[in-house]
Amino acid sequence: MRIVVTERAETSADSDPSLANEAETRRAADSSERAYNTIRKLLVEFKLKPGERINEVQLSRSLGVSRTPIREALNRLASEGFVSLTPNRGFFVRSLSTEGLLDLYEFRSIIECAAFKLMCERADDSEIDRLRSYWEAIVDAYPNQPPDIILAEDEGFHLLIAELSGNPELVGQLTSINARIRFIRRIQIEHPSHDRTQITSHSAIVDAAVRRDVENGMKLLREHIEMTVSATQQALKDALLKVFAPDNGADLKRRRRTRDA
Amino acid sequence: MRIVVTERAETSADSDPSLANEAETRRAADSSERAYNTIRKLLVEFKLKPGERINEVQLSRSLGVSRTPIREALNRLASEGFVSLTPNRGFFVRSLSTEGLLDLYEFRSIIECAAFKLMCERADDSEIDRLRSYWEAIVDAYPNQPPDIILAEDEGFHLLIAELSGNPELVGQLTSINARIRFIRRIQIEHPSHDRTQITSHSAIVDAAVRRDVENGMKLLREHIEMTVSATQQALKDALLKVFAPDNGADLKRRRRTRDA
DNA sequence: GAACGCAATAGTGTCGACACTTTCTTGACG
DNA sequence: CGTCAAGAAAGTGTCGACACTATTGCGTTC
Numbered sequence A, B: 001m002r003i004v005v006t007e008r009a010e011t012s013a014d015s016d017p018s019l020a021n022e023a024e025t026r027r028a029a030d031s032s033e034r035a036y037n038t039i040r041k042l043l044v045e046f047k048l049k050p051g052e053r054i055n056e057v058q059l060s061r062s063l064g065v066s067r068t069p070i071r072e073a074l075n076r077l078a079s080e081g082f083v084s085l086t087p088n089r090g091f092f093v094r095s096l097s098t099e100g101l102l103d104l105y106e107f108r109s110i111i112e113c114a115a116f117k118l119m120c121e122r123a124d125d126s127e128i129d130r131l132r133s134y135w136e137a138i139v140d141a142y143p144n145q146p147p148d149i150i151l152a153e154d155e156g157f158h159l160l161i162a163e164l165s166g167n168p169e170l171v172g173q174l175t176s177i178n179a180r181i182r183f184i185r186r187i188q189i190e191h192p193s194h195d196r197t198q199i200t201s202h203s204a205i206v207d208a209a210v211r212r213d214v215e216n217g218m219k220l221l222r223e224h225i226e227m228t229v230s231a232t233q234q235a236l237k238d239a240l241l242k243v244f245a246p247d248n249g250a251d252l253k254r255r256r257r258t259r260d261a
Numbered sequence C: 001g002a003a004c005g006c007a008a009t010a011g012t013g014t015c016g017a018c019a020c021t022t023t024c025t026t027g028a029c030g
Numbered sequence D: 001c002g003t004c005a006a007g008a009a010a011g012t013g014t015c016g017a018c019a020c021t022a023t024t025g026c027g028t029t030c
Helices: A031-044 A056-063 A067-079 A098-122 A125-139 A147-164 A168-190 A196-210 A214-243 B031-044 B056-063 B067-079 B098-122 B125-139 B147-164 B168-190 B196-210 B214-243
Strands: A083-086 A090-093 B083-086 B090-093
Touching: A031 A056, A031 A067, A031 A168, A056 A067, A067 A083, A067 A090, A067 B067, A098 A125, A098 A147, A098 A168, A098 A196, A098 A214, A098 B098, A098 B168, A125 A147, A125 A196, A147 A168, A147 A196, A168 A214, A168 B098, A196 A214, B031 B056, B031 B067, B031 B168, B056 B067, B067 B083, B067 B090, B098 B125, B098 B147, B098 B168, B098 B196, B098 B214, B125 B147, B125 B196, B147 B168, B147 B196, B168 B214, B196 B214
Parallel strands: none
Antiparallel strands: A083 A090, B083 B090
């Protein structure tokens, strides 16, 4: 596995008894939180490969913390679907196969369409205008932004719709979905197949929202999302090929679905 | 707080009843899992009251395990929205206000309608027939069953629709929603306002599925769910009144929404 | 008597250790 | 040669302890 963490250039925090420097020796009070973020990044960037067993001891050494915060982070990641837990055997990286990706995008489409509908029904004009102005403020520069910005602004757009739906559950769900597919989306944006004219659909969605045209808006959203799916699938395949470089993709078949009841 | 865990005499679909008893003989290897189930039950039954701070030491003593599995369970419950975590102050019971309940039911409605639609589009006739036979096998005895059975069979019905949608994400989401509202639903079923003629809508939904009538089926589902919401709201109010017996309900106002980004 | 420290208490966050389980290694046996 | 078993090694699950932080209670000062 051989993971080198560069999150903070603070390697070898352990085994330094000579340094009694107070500020440096202070034990961090948020190891779990940082472990969570770091591990999630490792997962989402395929540093930890799909299907692989996660070695807690190795991970804890890499992050320079004990196993306790590692396990707390892994438990959270387990309920969020990033990893699965088999009793007495430990945590495994849940493979996000192309199949699973389709399911996830379909779920996303469901959430977003519902959010749009609710927004149209509930948001007052000033709120709809927030959506319009949010998009207008970034639309011009949008196609020329670096991938990370594009991604963040796109997520912000869709998340704002969810917020304007007035249902916090939808916001939470969309946030969680975003986290799970962020890396894939980033790859897709950087992929040569990426078509930046999709911004026009955002504008069209805003128009539909202003007109409170539920049917049309949902149709646009559905198409907007579906449009990215096939391109994203190709991007995912490329990414997986890179990850499992020489091997065949046999490991991918071992799809686990151990979401507990 | 003073919690005494009497795991017995409940639904107890789980296996092992006594948690503290086993500590004397041998160390349990699944304390986290059982702590998770137990704490979730405490939450869902309002033994741990909304807004209350969760004392890990007390809890661990009650369950007869150390704080480690308690914290692992709480971390999972945090990602699932049952509790929230404030750094250095600990875990708090997230209050499920009537408002939050509405949001949750709305979310459920969205998931179920989408699942029904997908099922109609994808499931073959034999699968639809599984739904039909599932319901036919239980429909006669249904109104006279004890509440727990009614609840389980109802959940099973809706869950089967989600499964037949072919999207595991929807199954997982519905499972999670069910867990969060189970106790409320149980109260509602036992509440005098409960109307058992709602089984007719299940039959109607099956009919719509057999005819692949998406529009009508979704309409039925939406109504079916909405019908229970108002009744459930009343049941929830009664339950909360009982929980916060002498106090005013001021604690309920402190609604936390600390779902991490 | 009220506001302000300031110590004492209670509670969380993390650690290292150890018991138990799974997995790997090795060597005997067919 | 392959199979199996026993022991060794690796790894997980849980514990008790301790460092650090928040809270409470108490005495002091104005």
